[in-house]
Structures are given as C-alpha cells and as structure tokens.
Amino acid sequence: GLSKPTLRAVPSSVVTIGKQVTIICEGPPNAMEYHFYKEGNPDFQIPTTHQDTEEKNKIFISSIRSHNAGQYWCCYKSPAGTSEHSDTLELVVTGVYSSKVTLSSMSSHVVTSGGYVTLQCSSQEEYNSFILMKEDQIFSMPMASQNTYTGVFQALFRVGPVTPNQRWRFTCYGYYWNSSQPWSFPSNHVELLVSVSQEMHLIFFYFVWTLHNSTIWAEPVTLITSESPITVWCDGT
Template sequence: MKEDQKFSWTMPTQNTNSGVFQALFTVDHVTPNQRWRFICYGYYQNSSHLWSVPSNHLELLVSGTLQKPILWAEPSSVINIGKPITIWCKGTTKTQVYFVHKVGSPAPWKGQTFHRPDIKAMFSITSVERHHAGQYHCYCYNSVGWSEHSDTLELVVTGVYLSKVFLSAKKSPVVKSGEYKILQCSSQEKYYSFILMEEEQKFSSTMPSQKTNTGLFQALFRVGPVNPNQRWRFTCYGYYQNSSCLWSVPSNNLELLVSGLSKKPSLLTQQGSVLAPGEDLTLQCCSDMSYDRFALSKEGRSDLPQMSAHFTQVEGSHANFTLGSVKFSTGGRYRCYGSYISSSELSAPSDPLDILITGQFLVTPNLSVHPGTTVSSGENVTLVCQSSIPMDSFFLFKKGASHSYMHQLSKYQDSQYEAEFPMSAEISALGGIYTCFGSNNSFPYLLSHSSVPVEIIVSGEMIL
C-alpha cells in the first residue's frame, strides 16, 4: 500500500529457504516530484478484509534534480567508539523533509519532517558503535520534489581493535623548512593497511602494511614540504581488509618541528662526552639569544623533550637537560634547538654532541706510541690502538682536551685489529695523557673498556 493509497498491489506469499514467508513487489516509474512511502500487511486466504498489524514504514529516497544538500559530522567524521556524534544535513530554506541513508542499508537510517521549512536537520548518535561505521548520504524533499543526494560522508569508528600502533619519524622529528620527512607507522599486529591522519584532518594518507625483518608490520609515509606557518601533528591507525571504516586504537601523537634560520645554540656537557654506566649526565643548551624554550633531540628517537629557558644577567639564555644515571641506551648523537613562545619554529640546530658509553664490549685495547713516549719538538709520532678481538674502529682521546676525539677505521694486520693515529710534535700542546677505545659499526656510540693511559712528553715544552 502506497501511503496516499494511490497504489496497492497484492501478491501470494512464498516460503523461502530460511523459513520466512514473503512476497516481492516491483515498484517502477519512480519520479522525483512526489514522495514514495509504503507499508504492507498480511492476510489469510478466507479473510481478505481482515489484515495484520501494519509493517514498518518504508520510504524510497529518490535522487532528484534539485540542488544537493551538504552533509557533515561534528565533532568529526573520525570518532572513537562510545563517543557521541551529530550528523548535520543542510538543504535550502524551503526544505520540509530530511533523510540520512547509510549506503548498503535496505531502508533510510533516519528522517525528519518539519511543519515549517528548515534550512538544516540534526541527527544524533549518543554512543557510536561498530555498526554505525560506513558511508552516508542525505536527501531533501520539498513541494517541488527531491534533491540530488549529498556528497558521501564516511563515518570512521576508531578504537575498535586494541592492538597498538606506533608512530615515529625517521632519525628525528625535526625537519628543515621546505624539506620532506618519512614517518613510520608500525604494529606487531598484521593490519591490512595503515592510515596517517593529520590532527586537523586536513591531510590523510593510506598505505598497505608490509612485514619487516624484525617481524613488525609497518607503512612508510612521506610528508611535506613542511613550513613553519602551521603545526605538523599526526596520528596513525591500522585496519583490516574488509573493514576500512573500523580502525584500531590511535597511535601516539607525533609533532614535526620545523628548524629555521635563527641563530643556533650550543650544546655542552661538563661531564665530558665519554662516560661509564652509572655516571650522572646533564646536557646544557645555551645561546646568546634570549630564547624562551630549548628542545633536545637524540638521533633515532621521535620524542623531543623541551625545557623553559633560564635567562642570564647579561643577554642570553640556557636550559639544563638532566639525563640522570647513564645507561648503554643513553649513547647517541644529540642536538638542541631554541624557540620563542610566539612562534612554532625552532632555531637552526646546534652542532652535534656525541655521547659515548664505555664498557659495552668486554675488550681492553692496547695503546702504544712510536717511536716512543718522549719526543722532540717537530718530531713525528704515531699512536697505535690494537685489539686481538675484532673491532670495526678505534677512538683516541686526550685527557682535558677541549677538542673532540680522533676516529679511525681498523685494519687487520699481524693477527691484530689496529688503527694508527699519526701526529706531529709541532702541533700545539701535543704532550698529554691519551687513551683509546674500540667500537663496532652496529653500535657506533658504545665503546669497549679503556686502554691503559699513555703519557706523551715533548722535550722542550714548558710543563705548567
């Protein structure tokens, strides 16, 4: 029965394989200039004037020729499971009826009829569940007829799958203005794809999951070119092949920080760059600029600790980053940046500071001096660091020197792994106490035990 009773049709019932009794009706020549609302009844053979209770109402939504409405969701079309959401459909000032339809559903999801025309309608969900995920359209009807359907709104429900995903930036979350950055979304779960979402949803990208040699599943995303005029904050999710609108719990938030052209600060440590496990370490970032904050980065890590600046009596600022008791994981290459509260841009990076941790390898190399430890001014001298246990490279340090260490790749010679450090007594302040360490390429910031110290005396030098 058509609602206005301009149409009715009777069909005999048939038994289906599922045990349900049904009849199929063909409604053709549907036009957009009227509403198509139906209801059906059942009756028995000998009582054709005694009908059952009515069925639910069903309205066909006709995609017409009038201006299409606008469909959107608040607070967002990507919503965590259990949270409330409001879907809005905006038509013309003469709209009398609004319908929202979920693609694939046999009936309209919700409808609203107004006694007086209204420009928009609100459809609320108090607690989003899995079955709400999917694609939606909305339709409008007024006295002239049906509108076109709106553009598609894809409603995504997050937090459905509890296997965690992790988001990190290759090497560091700091990037120079105008450059690109590779972000890695990974999980131990075999998700079909990962999706990277910019915080304000102005950017999203989907990539298939790939298994790595470590057993993790990941996808790599290239973002940029970045600029300091906006914030670059991201989250990623995983989902399975047949449920692209049902996503995992979100990853950690990751923000890219743009390194600019303002003057670079200096990164210092009073404890020296070579430490043993258990020693305390504090790094100081300082500048003659009056920066409000300083940030410390470690190569290979995606976090970027920040500290408020302390201002000196003269022009300048600094911040102390207390790393606490040193562990092997403390070793690495560090940089720091300055920034102002009024800008999201960082300064240029400081020069790198390498923190090296001793005692990782149970090796004690031998340090020798040729031709001897006492040399005359202008004489050439070579320090040789050796180990019978394989070492990829060797580091040479001078006690109390303000300059950095010397580094040489090892060579295998006479059943020894060794590196030579040629020097000249003409070099200012050559005399002093030297030690060397071994290292392997797989752990470039972790060293062996120290060699026995060797003292070089330059004859004719004044010893203070």
C-alpha cells in the same frame, strides 16, 4: 533542478568509540523532510525512529559504536520534488581495535624549513592499511601495510615540505580493507620541529666571525619551536 544537499558530521567525521556525533543534512529553507541512508542497511534508508532529535535534518548518536561506522548520504523533499543524493560522508570510528599502533620518525624530529621527513606507522597486528592524521584531520591517503618479516607490519609516509607557519603533530591508525571505517586506537603522537632557516644560521655565523672578541648566545635556548619567542644576545669588548 533542485540543489544537492550537504552532509557533514559534527564535531568530526572521525569519532572515538563511545563519543557522540551529529550527522547533519543541509538543504534549502523550503525542504519539508529529509531522508538519511547508510550503506548496508535494508534499502539503505535509516528509519526515522533511529533519529534521537526533533530536528528532521539531523541524526544524533549519543554513544557511537563500531556498527555506526560506514558511508552515509541524504536527500530532501520540497514542494518542487525530491533532491538528488548528497555526496557520501564516510563516518570513521576509532578505538575499535585494541592492538597497539606505533608512530616514529625515520630521522630527526627536527626538520629544516622546506625539508621532508619519513614517518613510520607500525604494528604487530596484521592491519591491511595505515592512515596518517595531522591535528586530528586526515593528512594522507591510506597506505597498504608491508610485512617486514620480523612480526611487524608497517607503512611509510613522506611528509613535507614542512613550513614554520603551522604545527606538525601526527598520529596514525591501522584498519582492515574489508571494513575500512572502524579503526584502531590512535598511535602515540609525533611532533616535528621546524628548525631556523639556513639564512639565520649564516647570520649567526657572520656575527661570531666579525666580532672576534664577542660572545653570542640565545635565550631561552638555541633550538626552539616555530613562532616561539627568542632573544639573541651579543656581548662585545
């Protein structure tokens, strides 16, 4: 049978309202025409007059709006016939809802390598769900909102085990179940710092314990972010 096309969004499938995005349906070289579909459209098909580009396998949206959010799929026609549909692409538009969302850590922002931390996403708006993003990529499954009965709605996300070989920078969004692709504006950023390992603490302790009349210090500081340079000085007498 014919190979299934691949549908993707560039630069991302999560787009801020007013920004541009290109939806690309990738098929074989002998594909003669492409058809795009969107959930909710009549017959689901997107009319070709809505395509603002001459490349037949692309849809260019110059300024995305909330009505552009939704589920998309595509197929192509070749001399051998019509392909099956691509996997569904979920196009999300952020900044649709203006009610503020706040992200915070339930404990310290400094986490030992291999450890876990719980992040709280909350809002005074009655969002049904919250979702956590890491470096602008979806990090978690959506979590149902919990009513704290203090006028705040929240969801808790457990993050870990954290490792020092990557950046742990998060935001979160709120949205409603009945329309899951339009999201709120992003929350504030929360960045977790991965602390030095327990073994490193023991090495420092060993230096101090064995060199009674010495001084040990670190430059620029004793607490640094992962992969940052540090110099450890030991002044003995």
